[in-house]
Amino acid sequence: MTAALPESEFISSALRTGAVCIGDGLDASSIGLLSTVLIPTAIGLLLWLLFAIIRPRYRQVYGLREWFVQPGLRPKPLSRSLWAFLFPHVPLVPPIPTDVSDSGKSAEIDAELFPSDELLMQRTLWVCLLIVLWWSVLGLAGLLPLYTVSTPCLAHSAPPSTFTGVYSVLQDLSLLRLLQLIDDTRTTAARTRVIILTVLAIVLGIIPVLWKIIHEFNRLVDLRRRWTEVRCQNQEMGWLSARYNPGFVGWGEKRLKTFIQKAGLSVLLESPEEGRTRRSTRRHGDLESEEAANLEIDVQHLFSIGDTTRLALLIEERDEILENLEISETKYISSFKLSTPDPSLAEIIPIPRTVPGDPSKPYISRPRPLAGSTNRPRRRRNPAYGSSSLPPPTSYVMPSQYYKLRVSEGINGGHFTEDETETRAAGPSLAESFRSRVVGSRFQEVNRNSEAFGRLPIGSQVTIEKNGQHVPVFTDSPLPDTALYGPNMHSSWDTAAFNEGLPSHQWLSFQRGPNVIPELPEDDWVDVMHDAPEAFQHGEEYDTRGSSRRRPRPPRNKNGGAGTPPEERRETFPLRNRGVTEEEQPPPHLRLQPQQPFVRPLSGMDHEDLGHIYSDISLWRSKLKAINYEINEAQTESYNDIADGARIKGWLLIGKGLRHIPGIQLIDGRAKEDIRWDELQNEGGFMRGLAFWTIVVMVAFLLGAGLTAAAGLSLATAPEFAHYFPFFQTISNANNLGAGVATGLAATVGATLFISIALMIVHYTGQVGNSVSVSGSQLVVFKSIFYILVIIAAIWMFGIACILFAMRAFNTGIGETKAIANGAIYISAFAMMLAMNVAVIFPALLMLQPFRVWRVLRAEKAAFTPRQRFRAVYPRTYNPSYAMGCSALAILLASAFTLIFPLLGPAVALLLMLNLIAHRFLIGYIYGRTHSQTGGVLQIWIMQRLGTILAFQPLILGLILLSREFFVEGGILCGAALFVVVFVESYCAWKTRLPGRRSLNPLTRDSLNTFMRAARPTAPREIDEESTSLVSSTRNTRARGSFASVLEMMSLTLAVMPTQSQARGPIPLETETLDDLTATERAARTHPDAPPRLPPLPFADHAEEMSGILYAPELLAPAPVIWLPNDVGGIARSEAYDLQRFHNLRVTLDVKAQEDVLPRRSMTPVSTPRR
16 A cells, blocks of 8 residues: 555655644644534533423423332422422432331332332432542543643654644543653653652542442342341242243143142232132131241242133224224314303304405304214224114213203292192193104104205104194203204204393294294295395305295394494304493303203204214224223133143242242232233243344444444544545545544544434344343343443444554555554544534433423323323333433443543533433433332342453553563552452342242252252153143133123132232332223323322222233233213213213213212222132
């Protein structure tokens, strides 16, 4: 390469003489540093300001923990001030109590005694910040003067480059300045400085930091021990796969429980019959407790997990049916409005606009009719439609207030107000009562033409006249007459005020035949087909297609009339006179209404539109009842399979000492939400784990290639570098501004993007892993990300940069080690730029969460039902990979380069400080703790790794000194690095070790051997998974109704019943998860607009009753509760009443106040097991 590029063509005298000392000017590297600091910092400050502005406006995202969690665990709400998020009501350094004697008294006390994993991560960030701050003080106050005082700058001491590039002015503030002095003159003063540097690095740089890490590690380990012993009472949760224990295939749950108990691995795990006999004959709690305390392995609960693929698909289909039903119900409820007899604020509409092209007519806007959900994809109708034991639902159901007596004259408070004889005399005859009664159902569907009434609308009340004709009935109903809102009939034609107080629906009540018309003067008639009735000023539209029936003209307005100028138009309230009245009417909000408000359909809604909506309700309601029955039968079949041992995937165990059982996979979270049910069903095993690590390795290789390019770009202006890489000649020969931006800002942005994309790919690939727990999967993903950052982003990127920097030395064969050491110091400036590039932007993006905000707002806009809105704002779970990824990289850079380049310390400290502020707000107000807690497993591992990477500083510094032949000082530093690694790994392993199988007594080991021989027999046997148990598992079965509860199925099939909350064990642990399908009542009162204090539910919902049962969630899924919006007109309550009474479907309403709570008992009936 050098032969093809003559030296004379690439020697740049300008660059050879362009080296400047610090304080004398700017070079390309210093300009690159300024561009990296100023531009990202400006963008980051704008993001911080944007977050401060929009935070109070989106409480559903940025104040989620103020309303989502239970009241006792909610933080104090923040004010709406701009910078209130900087001072949240969350401790900056969460304490770790040592006295846990009050554990178990309440959830609030437990949250204080046992900090969550999020709070422990806050402590970890605080420890990292303290370490970096200490290194920054040591570097700026101790090492920087040691490097710069009485030493010449590199522009004067370093030899000029032969081809291109110069040493940066930033290197004058690094160890390279001292090394250049040592290369020039090996004096006693220079060696003294090396000795001082070695002492400072070990005594002040390693020992205090190592003590702090070990001290925090001990506190976390002690917390984990208290969490295990006190909070969990030494109980564990584990998964025993049937694939690796083929001896139990075909065993019913009863037989397996009996075997475990007889093998000596359980005391409390009894067979159903034995358990009921003991509980009914004698009290033996104290004896069992003493016996269980002496056992080293005690399986207390066992739950069989079968194949639930078909059941899961059915439940998913039911969820879509439920969504469609709730959409239809919401449309129906929103089709009505609350109206008042006289104008009021309830009927205020916006000021009407003028019709384009006709300024004389006001434009009254009308809402578009709510159409059916024809544009939504609908599933195929369930083949089990109509299989329910309940009678089929009616085709159209009005609110429950409509089903009342129509005539109540003569009755007051339950007593007759008139004489009985008079009442009888005044009443109709028997023949007339038969003729005048309502024929058929309340909504007799008749459709015919009438000369007087026109086409009768579908759903009208009808009666039979003497001549046998059907005519509509007008009655005094508590709701407005539905005929007013039928086809071609509009509510705006209410002219009751013009008929001397006679209600409009009684105008024609005196007519006894279709052609009987009261005698009125001809002038008082108007043909509504040809003449516009000027008195009907509040009419919205007029029918021009109906019959030519003539209506009586209301009295003319004496004050107004045709002479009223068009400018004095009335307002949108009906019946207001045009002219100036003698007595001014009060405003709408001060008027006294003569009657109570009533509910009417929206303008533009007629019976045809309402019929379409309710036909959808009838359809989806029937589908829901049918699929409920089918799911119930599928659940019963699955419980029978569990009892028979058919199609079993494995078993979930709860007990003490489960880690000793061969082949068991522990679930660290010890909660329902920590179980990966999909993995239990599929069990990818070794191949899925191999696929995950294969993807991780491939991502690491690609990241290494990208970071190599970024590191090479950052070295474009280094001495002699561009000569061996000609494609960097343009940058090397450019002006300082362009070269600085390219080598500084562009290189750091490229490296940041490469690292971010790689971490995102690894994070989303974590779902491929074979871990059976969510916490285990998160731990594996975080470990893989950490190792990628250590190996690729730290060791590889900076190692390849050192090699590229020493290209001339490798070419000439002179001073390779010195050149590599100089490259390590030179590239440390790029590490500082990398930290400054994300120091302000990353914490701002972490708090702003732009993608989540966009998804939430879009989902809220598309949401139509309360359940959809609840799912739109459901909290995001804390993800340690995102929250700690950037901080982990920063602490890696600080542990490697702070001593050799002291300016890196303040940059990393700034990043950690801002990240600590953002993290404090995130865990206190945004992230929901819907996943389980582990007692600090991840945090303990992080502290151990911090102690390990502490060896980077003495190791790199020792290797640099060895390159300068300071063998004693370099050897001491390398030995200190080795000591740190060995001590930290040994101490942490000793501190966290658990007793193995050798610590068990011989009786327990013999029980384990018996269990192993049964689980993994030496002689293989062929068993069909569809077959039943090898032995008879007596099963209690009976014919059930279509809505038998989950508790009935468990108690009758498996004799398993959930224990009371007072006697329930500590495992599984509770989380903040709120499932809207199993805890709908709680979800209905969980939204940003709910009052802060609502009365507790008088019953335990299904999720609470089933919290101690670990069968597959599909087996525990109850019939869903329909969630309807609440309205002031009471339509929702009427629909809820009808659905619950006539269709046996449970309903709840949105709760925004105490009076909104529907009085109801527990949704899950507790059944007594069959004896």
